[in-house]
Amino acid sequence: MHQPSPADSADILWFETLTIRDVPRVGGKNASLGEMVRALSGAGIRVPPGFATTAGMFRRFLSANRLEERIARTLARLDEDPALLPEIGREVRAAVAGADWPEEARAAIVSAYRELGRRTGRTDPPVAVRSSATAEDLPDASFAGQQETFLNVRGEAALLAACRRCYASLFTDRAITYRRLKGFDHAQVALSVGVQLMVRSDTGGSGVMFSIDTESGFDRVVLINAAWGLGETVVQGSVDPDEYQVFKPLLDRPGLSPILEKRLGAKARKMILSREGEGGAPTRLVPTSRAERARAVLSDAEILDLARQAVAIERHYGRPMDMEWARDGETGEIFIVQARPETVHSAGRGRAFRTYRARHHGPEIVRGLSIGRQIVSGPVCLIEEARDIDRFVDGAILVTSTTDPDWVPIMKRAAAIVTDHGGRTSHAAIVSRELGVPAVVGTGRATHLLHDGQEITVSCAEGDEGVIYDGPAEIEVDEQDPAAIPRTRTRVMLNLANPSAAFRWWWLPADGVGLARMEFVVTHAVRVHPLALTRFDELRDPEARDAIAALTAGYPDRTDYFVERLARGLSRIAAVVWPRPCLVRMSDFKTNEYAGLLGGAQWEPAEENPMIGFRGAARYASPRYSDGFALECRAIRRLREEMGFDNVRVMIPFCRSPAEADRVLALMEAEGLARGADGLEIHVMAEIPSNVILAEEFARRFDGFSIGSNDLTQLTLGVDRDSEELAAAFDERDPAVLWMIREMIARAHAAGRPVGLCGQAPSNDPAFARLLVEAGIDSISVAPDSFLAVKANVAAAEGG
Secondary structure: OOOOOOOOOOOEEEHHHOOHHHHHHHHHHHHHHHHHHHHHHHHOOOOOOEEEEOHHHHHHHHHHOOOHHHHHHHHHHHHHOHHHHHHHHHHHHHHHHOOOOOHHHHHHHHHHHHHHHHHHOOOOOOEEEEEEEOOOOEOOEOOOOOOOEEEEEOOHHHHHHHHHHHHHHHHOHHHHHHHHHHOOOHHHOOEEEEEEEOOOOOOOOEEEEEOOOOOOOOOOEEEEEEEOEOOHHHHHOOOOOEEEEEEHHHOOOOOOOOEEEEEOOOOOEEEEEOOOOOOOOOEEEEEOOHHHHHOOOOOHHHHHHHHHHHHHHHHHHOOOEEEEEEEOOOOOOEEEEEEEEOOHHHHOOOOOEEEEEEEOOOOEEEEEEEEOOOEEEEEEEEOOOHHHHHHOOOOOEEEEOOOOHHHHHHHOOOOEEEEOOOOOOOHHHHHHHHHOOOEEEOOOOHHHHOOOOOEEEEEOOOOOEEEEEEOOOEEEEEEEOHHHOOOOOOEEEEEEOOHHHHHHHOOOOOOOEEEEEHHHHHHHHHOEOOHHHHOHHHOOOHHHHHHHHHHOOOOOOHHHHHHHHHHHHHHHHHHHHOOOOEEEEOOOOOHHHHOOOEOOHHHOOOOOOHHHOOOOHHHHOOOOOHHHHHHHHHHHHHHHHHOOOOOEEEEEOOOOOHHHHHHHHHHHHHOOOOOOHHHOOEEEEEOOHHHHHOHHHHHOOOOOEEEEHHHHHHHHHOOOOOOOOOHHHOOOOOHHHHHHHHHHHHHHHHOOOOEEEEOOHHHHOHHHHHHHHHHOOOEEEEOHHHHHHHHHHHHHHHHO
16 A cells, blocks of 8 residues: 655645744744744754644644544533643543554654654654644743643654644643633644754753843843753753843854853752663653853853844844744754744833832842742742642742743732742743742742741842842832833943843833943852952951852952952843943942952052041052952953943042042053943043032043032032931031032033033932033933933923
């Protein structure tokens, strides 16, 4: 009897014959794979070869086994009693899994599998068998893990069994729940099976990536998660993966490495293929080695290669994308194994933005990665195993080790979700975003620290890190419509400090960053005093030595740790406004603050009044700190030259005299930061009366001024700004301070230099904003949550 060839069968379609228009026949996943093979192979996108069964084959399978009416009758019982879902799901799945293959369908699958073996030069090639529902992965209907995937399937009998199990997975509890939630008719959804050559990522590594920041919606970043072994551990959230972030606009510039973040995950386990002849499951979980846990899964070159592939895929589809990738451990090649539209932030574009604040919360309990931007208070419902999900209490905060697709029916009923394990692309994270439920994942120990019924507050409004606080909190919500923000002649810019929170503000139409506080980046991203690295051998504190040794492990030169971490932290701030200017103020810690850094106490003098002590420009030029300042300069140089953020300008704080300015500028030039070279601008803070009095002298040395109203008020009035006793005397609107501000603006402009102001007064006082506008201020830089108020005050001042 003639066996149909792959070309003869209408029920088998090879990836290279498919386009995205074939979604009705092969579902979103398979149509997308075919689209990439046809359209993007020339752009360097590599997709493992394979074929897809059609939706028509699925329907004929049901018809041949007389299952349509039986399934419809069984599912209709849910309308009467939704609590019957587990029983009904089991009944339908058993009916499908126990059905027989029609001979024509069986022969077509077997023939195509043999052809795949011929094409790849293998007998019984190992394949991944993936479900692709025809209503899945559409722009308004994408969900993590609705149907099943089976890995390392070998042999014809095993393939046929896996395909039938894919069919049955169309009726898992989670898939039934999802269709009811989205309003899909069960009978109108069919299933295609994708059969794809396995990539040997069990020895190479794999993961997930998005062409958009998954939390903020910032669309100029590629987010990559990576773990050792097969990618199911990343998708399921059973492992804490590495996380890399890459800035898309600079990817095509030769020689640049715009990697904004490289965060190593614990990667405690990996999924690998079972050995030949082992029997049992085709994959197994094993512990990773210490070396694997300490090492990044991807090299910088591989991170950039993957990011470029993400950009190419996004450009082709014309929308943000969610992709899975795998690296073959034998060849080193990186493959894209799935691509589908990102739906959460894409669907929400143009809507108002909400910002959340928690007031009067309790002490911090634990931290993890934040998913979403909300803050929620409520009782804990701690569930360790999926078999116990029936005891979940609606509206509670779900706390568990990890989730998989079986948890979806209760996840949508949770006020928030907290997990021990998982990254931003884990199942818990993806489903939480889809449902609009805030989550904190990868806490490591939430299930050990929290208990049933405990009142907690889950805050996802503090940047990349989500925080769990003890007890309830008072929660404030502000809604902001970007379309309602007025235009102004005066530039309104942002003060930013925390790199992990910077992406939250990408949507604000700011004219740049007027103040990026380097010292806060050191605190958040570096944590180590620079002299504890340049003079490590002199460090006497044994605990600090051990901690610094652990942080800098893997760096041949410990100072590279400081330079890399500082440059990457600052890059996240610069990226938010690129190519608009970003003014980075060199470190302005006081000595007591520097002493609080790891290993810092040994190098800092004890001062009676650090506020007017060893700080700013005098510190940079002193032998006591000049090698630390050199590391700061090296970070700025890396940021501009190696990463490509030439929108970064430098600002020198607390510069008391032109002589100090000359010494600092000479030091910077010696470190490759010459003013004017490659467009580098160097500005100075105007926060000391001498800056105003000698404005013309400073203007000859710097490209611009930024008024620091707090220090200028303190030093004009002789009031310690930290003194509670003198708080009433500290007034930025005092006539003497206002005279200083007007005079600074006038003298700077006479010398041909722009001048801005950093401070909160324009947001709190419309009259102060009017004064600045009338005096001719060029820019005002404020905290992001004050931006809208300042913009409105400035617009009113300009209009009146």
